[in-house]
Every structure is written in structure tokens, then in C-alpha cells.
Amino acid sequence: MAAEVTTVRIDKYLWAIRAFKTRTDAADACKLGRITINGGEAKASRDVKIGDLIGVKKMPVIYTFKVLALIANRQPAKNVYLYAENMTPEEELEKLKMARTTLFAYRDKGAGRPTKKERRDIDDLMENYYWGGEDLDE
Structure with missing residues (x-):
């Protein structure tokens, strides 16, 4: 039986929920100021807590995730909803469609x-x- 995860770094969490392909990409995004936790900039070493709102700037969209549970291992895409809720507003997602067409x-x-x-x-x-x-x- 696996031990319960009590703390997870933001870079590891974003990698585990598949927001980034690699943990290095997630750490680089933190370093460049593209990751926020509850509105404040986050370093890669910052721990996340259940209920935190994470902002991820991937141009042209700013994604928003709510932490539902802590996880340290990369999850299959079908299980991500158990650990993070995608709260990205529809108008942000429209930017993706607009960029593709224009x-x-x-x-x-x-x-x-x-x-x-x-x-x-x-x-x-x-x-x-x-x-x-x-x-x-x-």
C-alpha cells in the first residue's frame, strides 16, 4: 500500500496532471513567472495544497486548475479529473480556436x-x- 502524499511541489504536480510534458518544462515556466498559485507567482519548489487555484500561462491561453487532491506520480489522462479540476473560462479556450483560424x-x-x-x-x-x-x- 502506498503512503499518502502530504506535500507536492508545484512543478511536480503540474507534470503529474499533464499540464506539462516534462517536469523541467514546468520548472522553467515557474522560473519565467508563468505559474501562479492563488494569484501570486510561484517558484518551482512551492508546495501546493488542496483547494489552491493554479494559473498556467501558455500563450495565448491562461489555464486555471483547482487542486482536488495531491499526487506525485504522473497520471493517465483519464484519471487527471480526480486530482485537478480544469476551471479555465470558455473565453480563454476561444483564443485557441481564434488563433488557429486567423x-x-x-x-x-x-x-x-x-x-x-x-x-x-x-x-x-x-x-x-x-x-x-x-x-x-x-
Whole structure:
């Protein structure tokens, strides 16, 4: 029988509930200030408690999770709901749909790699999107 988990670091918890693919990614997000617990910035070593609200900034969306139970081991996707409740507002999730439809050009599945010209066009589109079309050299 496994011992009951009493404390879990935020980076380990986010990895366990599959918010990040690796624990290193979760720790890096904490270091960059993209993780909050109950509204305050969180270092990777901060412990989570049941009932905490965790904010995860993964551009363009800010996800919100409520801690339902502590877990230290990575869980299958079908079990995550036992440990964390996804409380992300619908308007945040709409940003994902909007980004897919407005920013990226549609490419047929299996169309292969983009040509050199298509790659330059994509790079120009991305640069204008992130920098608002401003010329940074001036």
C-alpha cells in the first residue's frame, strides 16, 4: 500500500496532471513567472495544497486548475479529473480556436514540408503577428 502524499511541489504536480510534458518544462515556466498559485507567482519548489487555484500561462491561453487532491506520480489522462479540476473560462479556450483560424494558413494533411517560398511567407506572417507589423530596424 502506498503512503499518502502530504506535500507536492508545484512543478511536480503540474507534470503529474499533464499540464506539462516534462517536469523541467514546468520548472522553467515557474522560473519565467508563468505559474501562479492563488494569484501570486510561484517558484518551482512551492508546495501546493488542496483547494489552491493554479494559473498556467501558455500563450495565448491562461489555464486555471483547482487542486482536488495531491499526487506525485504522473497520471493517465483519464484519471487527471480526480486530482485537478480544469476551471479555465470558455473565453480563454476561444483564443485557441481564434488563433488557429486567423493566424495559420490551411495545409492539407500529408502535403509535406513547406517550400522555401512558403517558409518565407510563414516567417513574414509570424513576424507581423508577434510584432504588430512594426519595423524594428528603425
